[in-house]
Amino acid sequence: MRHPDISRSGSVRRPRVTGRRPAPPPHxxxxYAPTAVAADVTGVFAPVLAVYQLTGQPSPLACAVVATVCWLAVRxxxxxxxxxxxxxxxxxxxxxxxxxxxxxxxxxxxxxxxxGSQVSAAALALAPAPLAAGATAMALHHHLTRRRHRAEAVRRVLVVGEPEAVDTVTARLAAGTDHAYVAVGAVLLGPGHLTSGVPPLGRLPLERRDHSPEVPDLVPVGTDGSxxxxxxxxxxxxxxxxxxxxRLGGERLRRLCWSxxxxxxxxxxxxxxxxVARHRVTVAxxxxxxxxxxxxPxxxxxPLVWKSVTDRLLAALALVALAPLLALLALAVRLDSRGPVLYRQTRIGHRGAPFTLWKFRTMVPxxxxxxxxxxxxxxHRATPLFKIRYDPRITRLGRWLRRTSLDELPQLVNVVRGEMALVGPRPPLPDEVARxxxxxxxxxxxxxxxxxxWxxxxRSELSWDEGVALDLAYADNWTLTGDLDVLARTVRAVVSGRGAY
Incomplete structure (x- = not known):
């Protein structure tokens, strides 16, 4: 359902007044569900049937049906x-x-x-299943995110609290467009005014706890619900x-919840x-x-040992697999402009330890x-960063290397040496850390x-505060599965080239 009267900033363009509450909008x-089921069926039934028939395995149709039913049951x-x-x-x-x-x-x-089918044939036949399911999930996520950019498939949220606290919550909700919550109004408690742009729809009076009729602007406990x-x-x-x-806690909060x-x-x-990531929080x-x-954190x-060992092993394997590409890039850098192929720079690493970072040279010597x-x-003069979108020092090949992030590949050596990880915050310069x-x-x-x-x-399209917030969120909440998710998203970011300069 489309809500043309709301925007992500929380402002209301065309207020609606109704006497009854509508049903919650769909997520x-x-x-979505038929599409996900169809993708799961296709991702198992067709490959199993095809592979078993081509390799001469027994009962290909029965095996395809059983595998499909089991896959749907697990999901x-x-x-x-x-x-x-x-x-x-x-x-x-x-x-x-x-x-x-x-x-x-x-x-x-x-x-x-x-x-009695061959294990290798079964493994080959089942390999497309997670790929089909993952690709479908990503497509649905992208579609839902685009709908929410247009304020569709959202929940209309009324925020209740003191003005400063309401501003904080509504500002955070408005900062993201990939979630279902859109603040359409606020009911305030206590003095102060909103600055976030959410329309105030009322103000709850202060409580009268001494039951004294001499204070007319205060009301008894429990009358907030209406x-x-x-x-x-x-x-x-x-x-x-x-x-x-x-001003909103204890018995008053409890009664308002009831209402x-x-x-x-x-x-x-x-x-x-x-x-704080959800996996770090438990309720008691x-x-x-x-x-x-x-x-x-x-x-x-x-987990930290496993991350270090896995990062080094994967980086070593990547260096071997990408050796021909690295050689071609090195030759291209040498032919494009004078100067060394590799650029070395001192960066600050784990716990403030300096190390030498390696990159393909993308600038003039x-x-x-x-x-x-x-x-x-x-x-970014107001921040420790130094960034120019059209930096005149960047070479012709260097601009392409930066857009594709191929200039970063030599840092796989830093990962093997244990100075860097595959996933982590951006390595800062010493003068940045000093500030x-x-x-x-x-x-x-x-x-x-x-x-x-980041x-x-x-990448560079983010503000300094946004980049720091992402890095802090990673530093406090990282998980091995989260690293895998970032690595998968990196492929898309490299292909798009967004924010790279």
Missing amino acids: GARW SWHRRYRRGRLGESRGLLASVHDWLLLLGLLAGLRAVTGE GVLAAARRQSADLVLLVPGA VQDSGLALCVASGLTE SVAGLNLLHVTP PRRGA DAERRRPTLECANE YSPVELRRLRVRPGLTGL QVSG
Whole structure:
């Protein structure tokens, strides 16, 4: 359903007043589930049938049917076809996870039934399954994201809280367009005014706790629900987001929750905890309190060792596989302009340790000496970065190398040496680190990466604050599966060339 009266900034262009609350909008189109099921069926049935027939395996049709039914059962068990989940994520890691379970399930059936097909043929036949499922999930995610850019398939959110807290929440919601929440109004509590552009729809009065009639502007506890529900009906909101604070907590928050839920409206409460990944948070109930337990960021232990070993092994294999390409690029750099093939630069790595970073040279040899004359053209003068979109020092080949990120390939040597990781924050220069605040220094708590969230989210098109936020989010919340997701997204970022200069 299209909502032409709202925008991601939270402003309302054509208010609607209605006497009843509409049904919550769908998360995605109705064809998402049939499409996902059809892709899963096609990704298993057709390859198994074809491979088994071509290689002369027994009972190809029966094996194709059994494999397809098992694949659909595994996917259904994990609720991959639920309308509220389809399109909400890229689904690559979920597809691989389900595929591994499928292999285990089929191996168990093979042991029980004595099915005699070749293991190599079965592995080849089942290989397309996660690819088809992952590609479909990415396509649905892209389609849903585009719809939400147009304010479709969203939830109309009424935010309730103190003005400063409401501004913080609505600003964060408006900063992203890949989620379902759009603030269409706010009900305020306490003094102050909004600056985020969300229309204020009312203000809850302060509570009268001493039951004194001498204070006429205060009202008894428990009379907030009618004001919130009236505002929700006025803007056709289907979700009420409560932001607890000094004036909205305890018994008042509890009674307001009752009023909203009794009306049939969906309700959620903002915890105030930001930039903490979901996997680090668990909920516990103690003495009637709901407590959020936050696990510390992984800084040592088996996951970190596994990441280091895997990164070095994959980087070494990549160097061997890409050796012909590296040789051709080196020759091209040599023929394009005078100067060395490789460019060496001191960068700051894990815990502030300096190291020498390697890249294919993309600039003229005297680029560093010419930098002071270009300071006035720096597009990030208010930050530690030095970036010019059309830097005159970049060579003809260098501009293409930067757009395709091929100039970064020699950093695979840095990964093998343990100075960098495959995925991590951008490795900063010493003069950048000298200007870091204590918050920005947290980027150095993990090894810098050949690629990372910064590279797959827009690269140089991002502001300094956006880049730092991404790096901090990675440093505090990284996981091995998250690294795989970033590596998969890197391919798309390199092909598009967005933000590379």
